[in-house]
Every structure is written in C-alpha cells, then in structure tokens.
Amino acid sequence: MAAKETGQRLPIGDDDSAGYQPGDIDMTGRPWPDLPDPPSPPRPPQAVIMALCNQKGGVGKTTSAINLGAALVETGRKVLLVDFDPQGSLSIGLGINPHTLARSIYDLLIPRGSLDAKQVIVRTAIKNLDILPANIDLSAAEVQLVGEVAREQMLTRVLAPLSKKYDIILIDCAPSLGLLTINALTAADFVIVPLECEFFALRGVALLTDTIAKVQERLNSDLVMLGVLPTMFDYRTLHSREVLERVVEAFGDTVFHSVIRRTVKFPETTVAGEPITTYASGSSGAESYRSLAREVLARLP
Ligand code: ADP
Numbered sequence: 676m677a678a679k680e681t682g683q684r685l686p687i688g689d690d691d692s693a694g695y696q697p698g699d700i701d702m703t704g705r706p707w708p709d710l711p712d713p714p715s716p717p718r719p720p721q722a723v724i725m726a727l728c729n730q731k732g733g734v735g736k737t738t739s740a741i742n743l744g745a746a747l748v749e750t751g752r753k754v755l756l757v758d759f760d761p762q763g764s765l766s767i768g769l770g771i772n773p774h775t776l777a778r779s780i781y782d783l784l785i786p787r788g789s790l791d792a793k794q795v796i797v798r799t800a801i802k803n804l805d806i807l808p809a810n811i812d813l814s815a816a817e818v819q820l821v822g823e824v825a826r827e828q829m830l831t832r833v834l835a836p837l838s839k840k841y842d843i844i845l846i847d848c849a850p851s852l853g854l855l856t857i858n859a860l861t862a863a864d865f866v867i868v869p870l871e872c873e874f875f876a877l878r879g880v881a882l883l884t885d886t887i888a889k890v891q892e893r894l895n896s897d898l899v900m901l902g903v904l905p906t907m908f909d910y911r912t913l914h915s916r917e918v919l920e921r922v923v924e925a926f927g928d929t930v931f932h933s934v935i936r937r938t939v940k941f942p943e944t945t946v947a948g949e950p951i952t953t954y955a956s957g958s959s960g961a962e963s964y965r966s967l968a969r970e971v972l973a974r975l976p
Pocket residue numbers: 731732733734735736737738739764850906907908935936937938939941942943945
C-alpha cells in the first residue's frame with residue numbers, strides 16, 4: 676500500500692531491479708536509468724581502484740565487494756579483490772581459510788625482504804577473480820604503519836604494480852576509520868558506501884563523508900565518491916522504505932538505482948564460499964549485483 680502512495684513500483688515476486696524498464700519508477704523512487712551495455716575493457720588494462728567503505732560493521736561491504744567483483748568479471752573484466760579487514764571475511768567468503776595462509780596482504784604492507792604481490796595473490800574458483808587475502812596479522816599493521824614514512828601510502832605502493840594486470844581492484848575496508856581505511860581511500864580512485872536500510876543507517880555517515888573530504892584534501896585529490904549503495908532493503912516493511920527515502924533525500928543521485936534486498940541467500944553464499952552469481956545465478960540477489968555492475972561501469976569516466 677505505502678509503496679503505491681509513494682509512487683514506488685513494488686518488485687514482482689522474487690524479482691526486483693532486473694524487471695525494470697528505463698523510465699519505470701524503481702525502489703529508490705526515481706526513474707530506472709537506461710544503462711548502456713558495458714564497453715569492452717581497455718587492453719592492456721589500467722586498473723580502476725574502488726574502496727567499499729563504511730565504518731559501521733555489518734552493512735554489506737564484504738558481501739558487496741565479493742558479488743560486485745563477480746558480476747564485473749561476468750562483463751569481461753579481470754578483477755582483484757583486496758581483503759583489507761583483519762577479520763578476513765572476504766577471504767572466508769571466497770572459500771579461503773585465513774588461519775592457514777602462509778602469506779597475506781600484511782606481508783606486502785610491512786615488507787621484510789622482497790616479496791612480490793604475485794606470491795600472495797590467490798586465484799578463486801572463478802576465472803579472472805583473484806584475491807589478496809588477509810587475516811588477523813593485518814591488525815598489527817595498523818599499529819606498525821604508524822611509524823612508517825608515508826604511512827598513508829603503503830597500500831598505494833602495494834597496488835601500483837598490479838594496475839596493468841587488472842581492470843578493476845575492489846578494496847573491502849575494515850569497519851573503522853583508522854589508518855588501514857585511510858590507506859584504502861588514499862589508494863582508491865573511487866569510493867562506494869554501502870548503507871544498510873535500517874534505522875541507524877545515516878548515523879555516522881557525516882563522520883565518514885568528513886573523513887573522505889579530508890583524504891581528498893590532504894592525500895588523494897583524485898578520490899571521487901562513486902555512489903551510495905542501499906543494502907538489506909526489505910520492501911515489505913514501511914521502515915525499510917522510509918529509510919531508503921531518507922537516503923535518497925540525503926544523497927540524491929549519488930544513490931545507486933540498484934538496491935540490494937535482504938535475503939538469506941547472502942549468508943548462505945558465505946557458507947558456500949562463493950559469490951551469489953554462481954551460487955544462485957538466477958536469483959534476484961545475483962541480478963541486483965549484475966545491475967549494480969552495469970551502473971558502476973556507466974558511472975566511470
Ligand atoms: P560488512 O562487511 O559491512 O561488515 P557483510 O557483507 O559482512 O558486512 O554483511 C554482514 C552480514 O549480513 C553477513 O552475515 C552477510 O552474509 C549478511 N548480509 C549481507 N548482505 C545481505 C543481504 N542483502 N541480505 C541479507 N543478509 C546480508
């Protein structure tokens with residue numbers, strides 16, 4: 676009912692964004708854009724680096740890094756996922772046991788001797804989807820980096836030689852605004868902010884945008900906010916719809932039209948250790964991340 680009142684079109688059955696035609700009013704209350712077919716990636720590649728960032732935990736950063744990455748691979752891109760959270764959730768979500776890793780991104784950040792990123796990168800079961808894994812060692816880096824020269828640029832240095840090998844590098848940030856996240860924002864060309872469609876979604880966002888502004892001012896003037904991604908949206912609850920409305924009010928066209936709905940399929944994919952695009956290829960969750968991939972590519976210059 677309420678959706679009708681606000682002019683929103685309800686998703687039909689289990690299908691959501693996949694069903695929209697250009698001009699249809701979508702879940703964000705705006706007309707669905709006419710998204711062009713993604714152009715072929717340039718060869719040789721020059722990686723576009725994007726950080727998924729929100730200091731709140733449990734908002735869908737890791738889930739979005741994995742599934743946006745997998746959806747971008749389907750468009751013919753070669754993608755590197757960077758696990759930049761000491762909890763190693765991204766690594767776990769792709770079937771890697773962080774505890775048994777011989778090497779992790781920590782060893783590249785705090786180098787002892789010469790170590791090539793190639794020796795740390797792990798291939799996933801999906802062709803063209805690689806990962807720089809992390810584990811609890813990374814929490815020590817946060818402290819150790821403090822004493823380094825150019826401590827904010829350590830990740831930039833690690834990623835520089837990989838730029839020619841990948842089309843897109845996605846950094847999954849830790850739930851903090853500490854030095855690791857500052858490193859991610861300094862290395863990135865773009866930042867994507869996942870926001871859970873829950874009551875406190877906007878709390879803390881001012882601090883996040885403030886941090887992004889400071890990084891733009893002092894460390895990385897090229898950093899661009901690519902978009903805000905509404906996650907865990909439940910169209911059946913008025914609450915979720917109201918939060919989404921507030922988010923669109925606050926961020927306008929920065930908000931992606933592709934809204935990620937709440938579904939148990941996502942926790943299931945973590946257990947399965949694979950992206951939703953292969954675990955449940957035809958599901959609405961998979962389609963949402965495919966449509967997000969198209970939107971992301973369309974927003975790149
Ligand atoms: P973050 O990286 O921001 O901490 P995660 O991506 O790890 O967040 O998500 C937190 C939890 O919520 C995980 O258990 C994940 O499986 C689950 N989750 C993420 N996205 C969704 C969704 N759209 N619907 C339902 N559960 C989700």
